[in-house]
Amino acid sequence: MGRQAFIHLIDLQLEADLPLDTWIDYDLRVEGEPGGIAEWAPHLLYEGAGYPDFVVRSSIDHLLHGSCRKPHHCAAEGLLCVDRLLADTQDPLQRPALLMMSGDQIYSDDVAGPMLRAIHALIERLGLFDEQLDGAVVDDSASLYRHPASYYQRADLLPALKSNDTLRERFFGGASKPVFTSSTADNHLVTLAEVVAMYLLVWSPTPWTLIEPDMPQLDAEELERYAKEQQLIDNFVAGLGGVARAMAHLPCMMIFDDHDITDDWNLSANWEETAYGHPFSKRIIGNALLAYLLCQGWGNNPDALNELVGRAHALSGEAVRNDHWLDSTSQNTLIDQLLKFQQxxxxxxxxxxxxxxxxxxxxxxxxxxxxxxxxxxxxxxxxxxxxxxxxxxxxxxxxxxxxxxxxxxxxxxxxxxxxxxxxxxxxxxxxxxxxxxxxxxxxxxxxxxxxxxxxxxxxxxxxxxxxxxxxxxxxxxxxxxxxxxxxxxxxxxxxxxxxxxxxxxxxxxxxxxxxxxxxxxxxxxxxxxxxxxxxxxxxxxxxxxxxxxxxxxxxxxxxxxxxxxxxxxxxxxxxxxxxxxxxxxxxxxxxxxxxxxxxx
Incomplete structure (x- = not known):
């Protein structure tokens, strides 16, 4: 995914079925590195354990489920409930069979300013792929990250054409929702690198140790908002070790809902016509769906998704040969295939x-x-x-x-x-x-x-x-x-x-x-x-x-x-x-x- 970023999709073929309803320890060793998980990710282990473990349950007699995990919401971190539950479970038969996350595992359309700044710092630190952009006032991802509208003003990235008014209102500015809440899409993620970096930052504490984000150029009102959001993001990051530990010990299944891609995704035929009829919004949706494939979808059903993953791998290989720039034609072709996929x-x-x-x-x-x-x-x-x-x-x-x-x-x-x-x-x-x-x-x-x-x-x-x-x-x-x-x-x-x-x-x-x-x-x-x-x-x-x-x-x-x-x-x-x-x-x-x- 970049100069120093790789996604490993591991499909281990076993000679015999794993035993049911009992502890199964596991380890993962990285080539060229000494030791295993206890050395390179000690935060994944519970007290006194030498390895993480899991249980394959013979039936679903107990499960956990939830949705909607917004990093900068003032509520406490719900996944830490899972961590506390697993820490107190001493009997494998008391382990939940799985954790089912039923949508909005990330909010690609509602991003705090400090989170977006961390995303950009991580993109630079890992050298994530750049890409060309069509239909926006910026030509590529590098220009986007430097643009004055990159923070809290992303609706302004659309050219000031009459034909873009509907798209700007519905897709980027967000519709006013007086009955329930207000949509806040002014930091909507755009590039594949931004969405991938978001996944890294919401699932693991490790990427946060690699970056030291500085303050972007903001006006007084934006600075006040940024400071409030920074406190919420700091609290969110403090709990990531427990979140990662819980996920390392429990089968985790996922499915997208709208915020994994964009608010009100495919709400109506008119929404689809507006969003997919513009190259910029179509690219935004496609990038989020490609990141979902790699960071959520494949683990649910590898056999059904291997072909798409292979095409994503080919796109990645082209980027490596092209000075770490994604080929725009190949990227658009893959996005078309993702949007037509029905499995x-x-x-x-x-x-x-x-x-x-x-x-x-x-x-x-x-x-x-x-x-x-x-x-x-x-x-x-x-x-x-x-x-x-x-x-x-x-x-x-x-x-x-x-x-x-x-x-x-x-x-x-x-x-x-x-x-x-x-x-x-x-x-x-x-x-x-x-x-x-x-x-x-x-x-x-x-x-x-x-x-x-x-x-x-x-x-x-x-x-x-x-x-x-x-x-x-x-x-x-x-x-x-x-x-x-x-x-x-x-x-x-x-x-x-x-x-x-x-x-x-x-x-x-x-x-x-x-x-x-x-x-x-x-x-x-x-x-x-x-x-x-x-x-x-x-x-x-x-x-x-x-x-x-x-x-x-x-x-x-x-x-x-x-x-x-x-x-x-x-x-x-x-x-x-x-x-x-x-x-x-x-x-x-x-x-x-x-x-x-x-x-x-």
Whole structure:
């Protein structure tokens, strides 16, 4: 990736299967260097250990999940919950089977000034590849890094043409979002080197020891903002040793969401036309997707991605021969191939099966209005999903956006979409597109798809749990929507409290308003966070979700591990539903189980 930067993708072919449910130590030695991990990365070892270790679990009876890790958010680091949990685990059977990160592992579109300065210092220190840029006021990456607009003013990098106004507003400046928050894309990453450096700096403490970033030229207002962000980044960096240690001891699976690439990525057909129709924005998206391939995607499904990695390797080889400049034509060709690729999703052959959805690149575009939000999966992708699920008794589905969200917030999103402004409120939810919503609900109802579904989601910056039953249907599935967000991000507290209270009033399980939604044929039972003080259903605390499963793939305990150090928050069934479950629902579930067994 540069004069002193290399990515090693290691695929170790074993002569025999690894043992299950026991500690497995491992080491990694670097050619020409003495010793192993204990010498060159001692921060990866727990106290008293000679090597890092991992456990291959025979089934998923316990996992961790989360999304949305924003380095300069004021919330504490959620991944340190994982580090503390692993440090206290003495029995291999108590180890989580995996950590599932369901999107926004980086924020390439929302970058603090000190982080961008560190990125540029690391690019120089490692000699990361340069590249030509088309459609901007700068000709190449070297000019970009020196340009006065490089910090807090990147929208000004577009030529001042009338045709660029829409792109500048939607892609770089960010749309004003008065309902939720403001998009801050004024330090949006542009080059491949910037995104790769970002990955290095958010996953490991080591790159920070190689650089000493100086202060860029800023005006008084920008200097004040920079100083505030510097404190947040310093706190973030202080926890990176524990983050890296946790990831060195636990299988980590990932899938992108929008901020890994850019905010509202592929939100609508009109968004796609705007972003992909300009060479500069297309290059930005492509660079982020190429970095995702190398830094996240390949480890999920090497066999499906090896061909693309080979093409990236060829691009790298050309750069080495070209004085460490990427060939622009070859780079654009690879980006075209990445944008057309349709195998980012994957399935793990575990028990229960883990089905990870790509809800970003295979969208069901609205044919009636190109401004309306696209469905999160198109017809073909949904058909493939159904085939993956058939004849499984249970399944864990990872959908970055919740399938069953908070109805009040979805209603607000729908109103803005009707008015032609989906970008104002991030109008991305499964129910926003009638076709995709109907098909996913029909998949759940199919007699040969699983009897127990657990849907793991993130994205929304708060956590909640819903239990869903389909009314008046023999053999109905049992569905749990479990949302944990964010790892290092939170929703505006007062606004979420207001939404939570209004949603409880307007869309309680017995509310007649439910008959005007797609949930009218469902019974949705919200779980209550154990630490809630006034019946809140939405938990607003950065951290990581923790789910325990029984042999049937049903969740038996659902926690949110709080990054602020508070004890875990357990999601419990409200008292008013417990007596009801002991009667009608218990009989319903027993009949459901018998009916599904007879189908098989």
């Amino acid at each position: 980012w999703h994957y399935v793990l052959p575990t028990h229960p099966a883990l089905v990870v959805l790509d809800t970003r690149t295979r969208r069901w575009r609205s044919e009636s209005n190109f401004n309306h939000p696209s469905g999160l999966l198109d017809w073909e992708a949904l058909c493939e999903l159904q085939q993956e699920l058939i004849d499984h008794e249970s399944a864990i589905i990872v959908s970055p956006a919740p399938v069953f969200g908070v109805k009040l917030i979805e209603a607000i999103q729908r109103v803005f979409s009707w008015c032609g402004y989906p970008l104002l409120v991030d109008a991305e939810n499964w129910m926003a597109h009638r076709g995709a919503a109907n098909v996913i609900l029909n998949i759940f109802r199919h007699s040969r798809t699983p009897g127990n579904y657990v849907i793991l989601s993130g994205d929304v910056h708060y956590s909640f749990v819903y239990e869903i039953l389909i009314r008046h249907r023999s053999g109905s599935p049992h569905i749990w929507q479990i949302t944990s967000s964010g790892i290092k991000n939170e929703f505006p507290r007062r606004l979420l409290d207001t939404f939570d209270r209004l949603n409880r009033w307007l869309y309680s399980p017995r509310s007649p308003l439910n008959w005007f939604t797609k949930r009218r044929l469902m019974k949705v039972i919200p779980r209550t966070p154990e630490h809630s003080k006034a019946g809140e259903r939405l938990w607003n605390s950065a951290g990581v979700g923790q789910v325990f499963f029984n042999d049937q793939g049903q969740p038996t305990r659902i926690n949110q591990l709080n990054a602020n150090g508070d004890s875990p928050t357990r999601f419990v069934e409200p008292e008013e539903y417990r007596d009801e479950r002991s009667g009608n629902d218990r009989g319903f579930l027993e009949n459901n189980r018998e009916t599904r067994d007879s189908h098989r």
